[in-house]
Amino acid sequence: MSDASTPRRPTATDVARAAGVSRATVGFVLNQTPGKTISRSTSERVRDEAARLGYRPNGAARTLAGGRSRIVLLVLPDWPMEHTLRDYVEEAALVLEDAGYSLVTHTRRSDGRTRPLWESLHPDIVFGFAPFAPDEVASMRDCGIPKIFPDPARGEPFDISLAVSAGPRLQVQHLYDRGCRSLAYATWAPARPPFLAEARHRAAQAHAHSLGLPPLGLRNTDHRDGSADLAVREWRDTGVTGVAAFNDEVAAAAVGAAVRAGIRVPEELAVIGHDDTPLAAMFVPSLSSIHFSTTALGRFFADLALRELDGRPLPRREATENATLVRREST
Missing domain, CATH: 3.40.50 (Rossmann fold)
Structure with missing residues (x-):
């Protein structure tokens, strides 16, 4: 049995009656149906009455009627x-x-x-x-x-190649410019997300090769299981002087492990993170990082989706390649 005290949800018919138009006109206005000539005053009246009544179109019905869910x-x-x-x-x-x-x-x-x-x-x-x-x-x-x-x-x-490669290139170049010639790449243990971590490692590897540097060993690190401590000791023993990290949390784990091991940062081991999160500025020593405009990448995704949906022009690819280096104490 229905509860008589529950207010009835307004319908498109209620909006049509209040606006003095047909039910079809309400649908055309609120669904923004193309090819329908409806005056501006009528459209505004329909929208005003829908707002006053608190009408919300039924999503499933709208999809069945128009073939699109938006x-x-x-x-x-x-x-x-x-x-x-x-x-x-x-x-x-x-x-x-x-x-x-x-x-x-x-x-x-x-x-x-x-x-x-x-x-x-x-x-x-x-x-x-x-x-x-x-x-x-x-x-x-x-x-x-x-x-x-x-x-x-x-x-x-x-194609997220621009978003993937710009940051690692800057990381490696920065470490190279400050004199580091033996580099390593650090990520999560296990790597999350694996394909992105692997792609960033490959980009860092490719730029190191272009500079004549030896391959960057990949180490999975985690501050919770001791793997970061093992990694920094290995880096010290093998002569690694610069570490490019997948993100700022990985960089923080590496720097923390180095400090605990008595390794001076950045004199003996320079570490640079990625993403320029609030952690990078608050950590002691503060973390050098790569600032990347996630809003630009979000707009790129939306533009790409609108190209698929509405045939809009292709987004500008170069808008995603706007990574910048932020120098702090860890390098």
């Missing part, structure tokens, strides 16, 4: 939701919102026990940082998802 589903790898990723997602959401889309994120868990969100949301596009597995693509196709990016049928991966 939802962009961003599938995230199982990454820590640190502040740089939050900034990225928030900026992308703002750009998409201005274009009339809602951004929803879904984290792809390694255990695979949760149902994929695209099975219930029916988004206009499912977007990922890395190619989707064949079973995921099959699931999306079965659900009738109109667009997938990267699209395996087109063989067009999401």
Whole structure:
């Protein structure tokens, strides 16, 4: 039995009656249906009455009627939701919102026990940082998802090479400029996210090679299990004088382990992080880092999604390559 005290949700028919227009006109105005000539005064009256009544279109019904949900589903790898990723997602959401889309994120868990969100949301596009597995693509196709990016049928991966390579190049160049000739690369233990850590290591490796330096050994470090302490002792014993870290937390673990081992930073071991998080400035000694505009990358993602959805011009690729070096005490 329904609760008579619960207020009835306003419908499009209520809005049409209050605005003095047809139900179809309400749908055309609120769904921004292209090709319909409706006067500005009528459109404003419909929107005003919808706001006054507190009317919210039913998403499922709107999708069935118009064939579009206006939802962009961003599938995230199982990454820590640190502040740089939050900034990225928030900026992308703002750009998409201005274009009339809602951004929803879904984290792809390694255990695979949760149902994929695209099975219930029916988004206009499912977007990922890395190619989707064949079973995921099959699931999306079965659900009738109109667009997938990267699209395996087109063989067009999401090119994040600029975002990946700019920071590591600056890290290696900075260590080289201050006289370090034996370098190492440090990341999480185990690396999270692995493909991004590996890509950054490769970029650092390539730039070191271009400078005539020996290969950068890759070490997984963690302040909780003693691996950072083992790493700095190994670096000391093998003559490593500069460390490029995957992010500022890894850099902090390396610097902390060095201090505990009596290794002078930066005189004996220079360490540079990545992302320029608040930790980098607060840590003692403060951490040199790479400042990267996550908002620019968020806008790039949103522009790329809008290209897929609405055929808008391609985003400017160079907008993502805006990494800058921030010098602090650790180098």
